[in-house]
Amino acid sequence: MILHDFPLAPNPRRVRMFLAEKRIMVPRVQVDIRDGAQFAEGFRRRNPWSTVPVLELDDGCCIAESVAICRYFEERHPEPSLFGRDAREKARIEMWNRRAELDGYVPLADAVRNRLARFADRAVAGLPSGFPQIPAVAVRGLERYRLFLERLDRRLAERPFLAGERFSIADITAFVTVEFANRIDERIPEGHRHLARWYAAVAARPSAAA
Numbered sequence: 001m002i003l004h005d006f007p008l009a010p011n012p013r014r015v016r017m018f019l020a021e022k023r024i025m026v027p028r029v030q031v032d033i034r035d036g037a038q039f040a041e042g043f044r045r046r047n048p049w050s051t052v053p054v055l056e057l058d059d060g061c062c063i064a065e066s067v068a069i070c071r072y073f074e075e076r077h078p079e080p081s082l083f084g085r086d087a088r089e090k091a092r093i094e095m096w097n098r099r100a101e102l103d104g105y106v107p108l109a110d111a112v113r114n115r116l117a118r119f120a121d122r123a124v125a126g127l128p129s130g131f132p133q134i135p136a137v138a139v140r141g142l143e144r145y146r147l148f149l150e151r152l153d154r155r156l157a158e159r160p161f162l163a164g165e166r167f168s169i170a171d172i173t174a175f176v177t178v179e180f181a182n183r184i185d186e187r188i189p190e191g192h193r194h195l196a197r198w199y200a201a202v203a204a205r206p207s208a209a210a
């Protein structure tokens with residue numbers, strides 16, 4: 001088994017944090033997406049979407065999508081559970097992870113990719129060209145990301161972690177998103193003290209360095 005990884009990218013980081021929480025060691029190979037290695041034929045055969053991470057199993061089966069990879073490891077190594085143990089907890093975690101991804105990460109990624117010069121003509125991940133940056137998309141992405149942070153702060157006033165009392169995949173998705181926002185110098189706003197408390201607690205976990 002091998003994980004196709006890239007140290008500077010947020011989605012592979014989600015998987016690395018997940019593995020670190022479960023203390024699972026997986027050999028990794030680096031795909032330098034800044035150099036276009038995701039578009040090389042060998043990689044495209046593994047993932048035609050040309051994105052990392054990709055988990056390649058020993059029989060050659062390739063699993064892309066961070067959450068799909070994490071689910072694979074959750075099935076194989078159920079403890080500590082990061083997707084929930086019973087129907088109610090699983091559903092709550094799914095709800096918060098979807099919110100973190102769809103209302104947090106995706107708008108923020110739009111803001112980053114439609115703003116940074118490095119992504120000129122590459123505003124969509126996994127495509128070598130043909131998607132020019134649209135400044136208005138960056139603006140709207142940032143507005144939506146800030147709304148997400150406001151909602152997160154309110155949620156974290158009630159509970160230590162996104163889905164409740166226990167750390168979960170939803171916290172990993174949200175944490176990696178908040179750190180990704182540093183790329184465009186977007187920080188946790190002053191006054192979001194519950195969010196700041198949660199952020200400090202997650203940053204102090206050994207998995208945050210993975």
Ligand SMILES: N[C@@H](CCC(=O)N[C@@H](CS)C(=O)NCC(=O)O)C(=O)O
Nearest residue numbers: 009010011051052065066125126127
């Ligand atoms: N939904 C995918 C997103 C994967 C993704 O966007 N990966 C980025 C790195 S964080 C990538 O590979 N980008 C390639 C590119 O910029 O062309 C997942 O969760 O794995």
